[in-house]
Amino acid sequence: MKKKIIILGLLLFAGGFIFKLITDGKKVDSDSIGATFQFDDNLAVTTNKEAKLEIKINSLKVTKVELKLNDSILQKWNAPKDQVSYILKTKGLTLGTKKLTLIATLEDNTTENDERLVRILNDKKPDTWRLEVTGEFPHRDSSYTQGLEFNNGTLFEGTGDPGNNGQTLVAQIDKATGKLVRKMGMDASHFGEGITVLRDTLYQLTWKNQKCLTYDAKILTVLSKEHKYNGEGWGLCNDGKYLIMSNGTEQIVFRNPVTFEIVKTIEAYTNDGPISQLNELEYIDGLIYANVYNTDLIAVIDPKSGAVKALINAGEISSKYRGRGEVLNGIAYNKTENQLFITGKYWNKLLAVNVKKTI
Numbered sequence: 522m523k524k525k526i527i528i529l530g531l532l533l534f535a536g537g538f539i540f541k542l543i544t545d546g547k548k549v550d551s552d553s554i555g556a557t558f559q560f561d562d563n564l565a566v567t568t569n570k571e572a573k574l575e576i577k578i579n580s581l582k583v584t585k586v587e588l589k590l591n592d593s594i595l596q597k598w599n600a601p602k603d604q605v606s607y608i609l610k611t612k613g614l615t616l617g618t619k620k621l622t623l624i625a626t627l628e629d630n631t632t633e634n635d636e637r638l639v640r641i642l643n644d645k646k647p648d649t650w651r652l653e654v655t656g657e658f659p660h661r662d663s664s665y666t667q668g669l670e671f672n673n674g675t676l677f678e679g680t681g682d683p684g685n686n687g688q689t690l691v692a693q694i695d696k697a698t699g700k701l702v703r704k705m706g707m708d709a710s711h712f713g714e715g716i717t718v719l720r721d722t723l724y725q726l727t728w729k730n731q732k733c734l735t736y737d738a739k740i741l742t743v744l745s746k747e748h749k750y751n752g753e754g755w756g757l758c759n760d761g762k763y764l765i766m767s768n769g770t771e772q773i774v775f776r777n778p779v780t781f782e783i784v785k786t787i788e789a790y791t792n793d794g795p796i797s798q799l800n801e802l803e804y805i806d807g808l809i810y811a812n813v814y815n816t817d818l819i820a821v822i823d824p825k826s827g828a829v830k831a832l833i834n835a836g837e838i839s840s841k842y843r844g845r846g847e848v849l850n851g852i853a854y855n856k857t858e859n860q861l862f863i864t865g866k867y868w869n870k871l872l873a874v875n876v877k878k879t880i
Contacts, residue, residue: 554633555583555625556601563638567792568616568826572609572639576623578602585626590639591619609639616641616827617771617788617795643792648831649879650821652838652863656873659699662846663688665866668716668725668757668801669851672738676853679716679725681866682709689713691725693741699871703741707734715757715801717764719778724764726754733757733781748781756802756811760824765809767802771795773809773822787827789820796820796829803852805861812850819852819863833876835863842870 559575566572576586578601588596588607596607623635665688668679676696682689689711692704707713712728722744723736733748756767763775763784775784789796789811798814808830809822819833839849846867853862864871 553579554635555580555627556586556623556633557635558621558623558637559604560637563640564621565640565642566609566611567642567644568614568828569612569644571611574607574609574621576605576607578604578625580625580627582628583625584628587624587626589620589622589624611641614641615787615825616643616790640794641790642794643790643826643828645828646792647821647829650831650833651877651879652833652835652874653877654838654872654874658696658862658871658873660864660868660871661699661701662844662867662869665847666801666851666864666868667714669803669853669862669864670716670718670723670758671853671855671857671862672718672723674855674857676855677716677718677723677738678851679713681713681728682707682711685709685712691716691723691736691741696871705736705741705743714754715766717757717759717802719759719761719764722778724748724757724778726757726766728753728755730754750776750781755814756800758802758804758809760804765802765804765824767799767811769798769800769814771797771799771827773799773802773811773824773827775824787822787824789822789827789829791829791832801850801852803854805854810852812848812852814850815848817849819849831878838863838872838874839865842872843868 556578559577586598586601598605618638618640621637621639625633665681667681670677676694678694679691687709689707690704693702695702714726714728716725718738721738723738725734731750735744735746752768755769758765764778766774771788774786800812800814803810809824811820817836817839820829821831822829835849843865846865849865851864861874862871863874
């Protein structure tokens with residue numbers, strides 16, 4: 522179900538992107554607005570590099586031109602003539618796609634805009650890491666794993682419900698046996714997604730309901746507080762201060778755990794472009810580990826810039842352990858044991874693994 526929607530979304534995004542390129546090209550060629558960028562295509566710039574933006578002034582009636590990057594004003598020109606330029610410096614900017622906007626103000630105080638996209642790429646190729654299995658534990662093969670989390674040595678798991686049969690739940694798990702110690706279910710209208718525990722509150726996203734449910738992590742009872750958000754919910758983790766959430770794209774959003782307001786957004790980028798379909802998340806030693814949906818990859822992401830520091834290919838592990846299950850999904854770090862665990866949807870094993878860092 523999710524896969525079909527992803528494909529449709531990608532087609533719509535691609536179509537929209539192509540349409541934008543076409544319409545932007547028409548604006549530049551016609552010189553019909555006050556000021557225009559002198560490049561037809563959207564830009565790709567490597568982080569820490571510079572790009573010179575040439576801007577043509579098309580009318581003597583232009584009294585002011587402003588250049589914006591997203592919502593920030595980069596430069597203003599008063600009464601510009603013929604052509605101006607700006608050196609875009611990417612040092613200190615987060616990676617990802619941003620919008621450049623030219624706003625030309627005319628003598629009658631009306632404004633005309635020209636827009637482009639600029640994509641800031643990572644300046645380093647991700648390292649290649651691998652996983653070594655060091656232990657096996659039982660895992661319920663009826664669990665469509667969406668979230669996996671240790672809190673003070675206690676294992677929690679959140680599941681989804683592909684059949685819309687009311688199988689979504691969040692549960693405390695006995696790691697040694699794989700059995701449910703406590704559980705709390707949902708009705709069929711809810712499709713559970715990522716979970717995390719912060720300050721004794723367990724948070725659980727929903728796929729399309731646009732709400733995050735909360736529980737008392739000690740006794741696993743539902744709390745009255747629910748948080749709302751726009752779009753889909755996929756993966757969830759925390760850095761001890763903020764909730765960190767994915768939505769199936771390359772975007773990762775940091776949220777205030779009390780208000781659920783967005784604090785900042787990063788985008789996961791390599792030197793080639795974005796890593797999208799980020800799913801289950803885990804925060805480990807200052808880095809975000811993210812399952813990449815429909816693959817056996819785990820992306821290791823810098824939470825400050827969005828740079829993908831490494832890619833872990835768990836293909837061999839998946840081939841050996843998935844059995845009749847589905848994709849790899851589930852990353853949990855147990856601080857009390859200094860041990861990383863992974864599993865997958867409908868897998869019958871929870872695996873203790875060590876990360877082997879290579880280049």
